[in-house]
Structure formats: structure tokens, C-alpha cells
Amino acid sequence: MTDEQQPPAPLRQIDTVAALTSAQADAVLGLLTEAARSDGQQAVSEQGRLQLRGGERAGVRHLLLSTGGELSTGGELTGYAQLEDTDPIEAPAAELVVHPARRGHGHGRALGTALLAESGRRLRIWAHGGHSAARHLAQVLGLTLFRELRQMRRPLAGLNLPEPVLPEGVTVRTFVPGQDDAAWLAVNADAFAHHPEQGSLTQRDLDDRKAEPWFDPAGFFLAERDGQLVGFHWTKTHAEEHLGEVYVLGVRSGAQGGGLGKALTTIGLNHLAAAGLPTAMLYVDADNKAAVSVYERLGFITHETDLMYRTES
Incomplete structure (x- = not known):
């Protein structure tokens, strides 16, 4: 969410659509690229970027802010916002961005006001x-501050972590696309029942990620006991940034507390280090004190922070 507040610019139009055309999706991706180049990070999350293509998705709306006329008649895409209303309890969640060269004219406020109305x-x-x-x-x-999400990083050069110790009866193998989809989705939903954004992933969401260039099942580790999935560590490589990521790490309820999470973390970090990546990153909620403490003991420190704001309940 980025913009400065100044008097509104003329000839501004906001269109709300349930699905983007290919041309609109390309324009939004171009806008996001320009903003990321200027800001140093993406203004829209991975999930939001995946939702730009593939047609209509339940609960998702796209707000296109153009200046100089409609996009279809030569107007310029100046701002974009995405609204997702899929959480059965929480308020709809949004992200927005304004082109770096067009900030300071009230476009961010216009998008924010439109989101409030929507x-x-x-x-x-x-x-x-x-x-x-x-x-x-x-x-x-x-809006008031509601949530703080930390991005933490640590160097991988010279990584020297203790050998992972798996709980008795647990073995680890890599993910097999198609074969393991349903079992992974079930364990992910169980492990993240408290976290609707992650825990509500569907087969379509998994397929979106499997279709991405970065997807590599060799870095997607599954822990099993008696043939049943009990935990996982899905790593990710950001090739352009030369970063490895602890992408998603989860342990099924009932299998927690035995050191499986720490062992899976170590296995994933060793995999990323072996790939020659210089740095590892992860995201964790600041109020998850136990997880933050574990990652700090593993050598991670806070790199940057994402903030979520909300209307008063």
C-alpha cells in the first residue's frame, strides 16, 4: 500500500471487475514491476499476483484506476487494488499500489476510499x-494497525546447524506432484487452522504454485509416520534475488512439540545452502513469540516488516 496524499488529480476513473482480461493483467503486472523497482519490495503478495490470471475467483475483485480516460481508449493504468473477501470471519483483505511516477496526487486515497465502499x-x-x-x-x-508480519533473514554461507533429529518413526521424503496433493492440502489446513490465509489453500491454489517457474518438488519435504503425512517444509528459490525461502513449514496437530518442526527447518535450510544460495528468508507474525524465538536461535534477524491495518470493529 503506497501513496502520498495530495489534492486529487483530474480525469481519474476507477473500474471494479471480477476478472481481468489478459491485457489488463499484463498492465497490472507491469505496474507492479515498476513499483517494486522503486519501493524495493512487491506491493501485492504472491497470492494476489497469482489471482491476476485464470479468470474469475470467488470473493476476489480488482480495482483499476486509470487517468487520461478509460484503459480501453488509451487511458493510463495509474493504480491497482485487489480485494479478497473469502475469510468467513475476518473483514475483506486488500492490497493497493500507485505507479511511482504518479504518486502525490491522491490516487492512493481514491483507491482506499473505493475499497472501503466495496x-x-x-x-x-x-x-x-x-x-x-x-x-x-x-x-x-x-484505519488502525492490526498485524505485523516480519520478514527475517540469515546468511547460508558456512551454515553449520546440528544434524536434524527426527521423532521416532518419522521419515522424510520429497513431494510427488499429483500423488501428494490431497494429503498435503489436508495437513496444511490442519496445521494452519488458526491462519485462514494459509490454511484455506485449495487445489486451485496449489496448482497455481506448481505452475510457477520457481516450483521444485526436490525442495518440498514431507514428513511421514506409518504412511501418514505429519509435517512438511516447502522451500522456495527466488532466482533473481538469489534468496532461498522457508516458504511454508507446518506440523499436523498432535505431532507438534516433538522437535519435528526444528528438524524440518534444518533439512530445508541445508537444502537451500547446498543449492549455493547466500541467504535464507522467511515470514513470521511478530506476535508469534515462540516461532520468532526459534528462528532467532537459528540465526535469523528481522529484515523488514509488513503492516496490516483495518477498520475498527
Whole structure:
């Protein structure tokens, strides 16, 4: 979420659609690339970027802000917002971005106001990187800080972690696409029952990720006991940034507390180090003190912070 607040620019139009055309999706991706180059991180999450293509998705709406006329008649895509209303309990969640060269003209406020209207004034919105302009925009929109998500990093050069110790009867192998999909989705839902964003992933969401260039089952580790999946560590490689990621790590309820999570973390980090990646990263909620403590003991430190704001309940 990025913009500065200035008097609104003329000839601004916001269109809300349930699905983007190929041309619209390309324009949004181009806008996101320009913003990331300027801001140092993506303004829209991986899930949001995956939802730009593939047609209509339940609960997802796209807001296209154009200046100089409609996009179809030569107008410029100046801003974009995505609203996702799929959580049965929480307010709809949103992300927004304004082209770096068009900031300071109230476009962010216009998108934020449109999001409030679309959501019935029940809104959560991400400010990736927590930039001051985004914090100011949240204040202007009447939103309050709700959640802090930390990106933590550690060097992988010279990685010297203790050998992973698996609980008795547990073995680890790599993910087999097609064969392991259903079992993984079930364990993921169980492990992240408290975390709707991750725990609600569907087969379509998994297929989206399997179709991405970065997907590599050799870095997707599954822990089994008696033929049943009890935990996993899915790693990810960001080739352009030369980063390895602890992408998703989960342990099934009932299998927690025996050291499986730590062992899976070590296995994944060793895999990333063996691939020659210099740095590992991960995301963790700041209020998850136990997880933050575990990662700090593994040598991770906070690199940057994403903030989520919301309307008052």
C-alpha cells in the first residue's frame, strides 16, 4: 500500500471487475514491476499476483484506476487494488499500489476510499514494507494497525546447524506432484487452522504454485509416520534475488512439540545452502513469540516488516 496524499488529480476513473482480461493483467503486472523497482519490495503478495490470471475467483475483485480516460481508449493504468473477501470471519483483505511516477496526487486515497465502499467499510489492508507514506494513507482512511508480519533473514554461507533429529518413526521424503496433493492440502489446513490465509489453500491454489517457474518438488519435504503425512517444509528459490525461502513449514496437530518442526527447518535450510544460495528468508507474525524465538536461535534477524491495518470493529 503506497501513496502520498495530495489534492486529487483530474480525469481519474476507477473500474471494479471480477476478472481481468489478459491485457489488463499484463498492465497490472507491469505496474507492479515498476513499483517494486522503486519501493524495493512487491506491493501485492504472491497470492494476489497469482489471482491476476485464470479468470474469475470467488470473493476476489480488482480495482483499476486509470487517468487520461478509460484503459480501453488509451487511458493510463495509474493504480491497482485487489480485494479478497473469502475469510468467513475476518473483514475483506486488500492490497493497493500507485505507479511511482504518479504518486502525490491522491490516487492512493481514491483507491482506499473505493475499497472501503466495496467492502462495506469492513476492511483490512496490507502496507508491505511499512513505508511512511502507506502509514499516512492508513491514518487518512481511518484505519488502525492490526498485524505485523516480519520478514527475517540469515546468511547460508558456512551454515553449520546440528544434524536434524527426527521423532521416532518419522521419515522424510520429497513431494510427488499429483500423488501428494490431497494429503498435503489436508495437513496444511490442519496445521494452519488458526491462519485462514494459509490454511484455506485449495487445489486451485496449489496448482497455481506448481505452475510457477520457481516450483521444485526436490525442495518440498514431507514428513511421514506409518504412511501418514505429519509435517512438511516447502522451500522456495527466488532466482533473481538469489534468496532461498522457508516458504511454508507446518506440523499436523498432535505431532507438534516433538522437535519435528526444528528438524524440518534444518533439512530445508541445508537444502537451500547446498543449492549455493547466500541467504535464507522467511515470514513470521511478530506476535508469534515462540516461532520468532526459534528462528532467532537459528540465526535469523528481522529484515523488514509488513503492516496490516483495518477498520475498527
